[in-house]
Amino acid sequence: MSTELIQSPPHVMPSPEPHDGGVSLREFLLFAWKYRWLAVVSGLILAGGALLAAVLITPKYTASVVLLPVSNRNSSLGLGGLAGGMSQLGGLASLVGINIGGTGGQREEALATLQSRILTDQYIVAHDLLPILYSNKWNGKTHTWLGGRKAAVPTLWKANRLFQKKIRTVEVNSKTGLVKLSIRWKNPDQAAQWANGLVSLTNDYMRQRAINEAERSIAYLNEESGDTNIVAVKNAIYTLMEAEIKNEMVARSRKDFALKVIDPAVPPEKQSFPRPLLWTFVGLLGGLFVGYVIAIIKATFSDSSANRRSEDRSAAQPS
Numbered sequence: 154m155s156t157e158l159i160q161s162p163p164h165v166m167p168s169p170e171p172h173d174g175g176v177s178l179r180e181f182l183l184f185a186w187k188y189r190w191l192a193v194v195s196g197l198i199l200a201g202g203a204l205l206a207a208v209l210i211t212p213k214y215t216a217s218v219v220l221l222p223v224s225n226r227n228s229s230l231g232l233g234g235l236a237g238g239m240s241q242l243g244g245l246a247s248l249v250g251i252n253i254g255g256t257g258g259q260r261e262e263a264l265a266t267l268q269s270r271i272l273t274d275q276y277i278v279a280h281d282l283l284p285i286l287y288s289n290k291w292n293g294k295t296h297t298w299l300g301g302r303k304a305a306v307p308t309l310w311k312a313n314r315l316f317q318k319k320i321r322t323v324e325v326n327s328k329t330g331l332v333k334l335s336i337r338w339k340n341p342d343q344a345a346q347w348a349n350g351l352v353s354l355t356n357d358y359m360r361q362r363a364i365n366e367a368e369r370s371i372a373y374l375n376e377e378s379g380d381t382n383i384v385a386v387k388n389a390i391y392t393l394m395e396a397e398i399k400n401e402m403v404a405r406s407r408k409d410f411a412l413k414v415i416d417p418a419v420p421p422e423k424q425s426f427p428r429p430l431l432w433t434f435v436g437l438l439g440g441l442f443v444g445y446v447i448a449i450i451k452a453t454f455s456d457s458s459a460n461r462r463s464e465d466r467s468a469a470q471p472s
Contacts, residue, residue, distance in 0.1 A: 191447060192440075192444030193441075196436075196438070197440065199437065199439050199440030199443065203432040203433055203436030214340070215335050215425040218416065219332070220331065220333070220412045222259070222263045223409065223410075223412070224260075262411075263359065268323055272354060274309045276347075277313075286312050322337070334351065335348070336348040337426070345421070359410055359411040363400060363410065364405060367397045367398070367400045368401065370393075370394075370397045371397050374390050374394045377390055
């Protein structure tokens with residue numbers, strides 16, 4: 154009887170179960186724990202850098218004044234009952250600047266004036282703000298601009314753009330109709346002074362313009378009344394003159410002519426920019442994120458290197 158050599162089958166390694174490509178919670182926690190010190194160190198470095206930057210940066214303070222646009226012309230002047238008769242003189246009323254039908258865009262006009270270039274330029278010139286706005290270019294001892302070059306001297310155009318972009322903001326509450334004018338500057342007293350001053354200048358500017366318009370309208374209507382003998386026309390002209398006289402009286406007697414101050418600006422005690430605690434917290438979170446990103450990149454390269462070494466060893470073994 155022949156003896157057959159029975160060879161045992163070679164040991165077969167069990168094939169790994171297919172991976173769905175996701176990361177389990179356990180794997181994530183193990184990874185986070187493994188590289189925790191890298192994330193902590195990165196977080197502390199960025200948090201410290203953010204805190205240092207917040208301390209070194211010149212602080213800014215925000216002073217705000219709350220306003221309510223007011224109307225000063227139209228229905229309260231007693232024109233409603235004569236609207237039918239005055240409709241015949243619609244062109245004349247338009248010439249003298251009377252809107253019989255309503256208030257028009259006085260609110261929009263007041264807000265536009267508050268932010269206008271001409272009013273900002275007037276305020277900057279009246280209070281000599283160019284050396285304050287550009288103190289880094291101003292020699293306080295000699296009262297001259299540094300460098301002496303004409304191109305380096307700040308202009309009103311540049312100062313106006315600086316106000317628009319970095320200093321003044323206007324927010325309108327569509328529900329309440331209230332307007333908030335905010336000034337952000339490095340000096341809290343100056344921030345409050347500028348906020349209140351811009352509102353006061355807006356009221357003065359619009360008040361004087363209303364007075365000038367009323368005086369011109371009265372003079373024009375008075376001249377027109379002498380050129381007609383029609384009683385109805387004369388009565389309508391006199392009504393228009395009465396309205397303009399009332400407009401002038403309102404302009405001369407009302408301090409808050411266009412913008413009523415609800416809450417004036419006061420010097421703030423806390424800076425609005427930068428915020429050291431917020432910057433530190435954001436820096437810490439950003440540092441933790443950066444640390445784990447570095448850990449992922451490091452782990453990816455480590456796995457790639459390990460796979461290449463394993464492939465090289467497998468290729469070097471004899472078949």
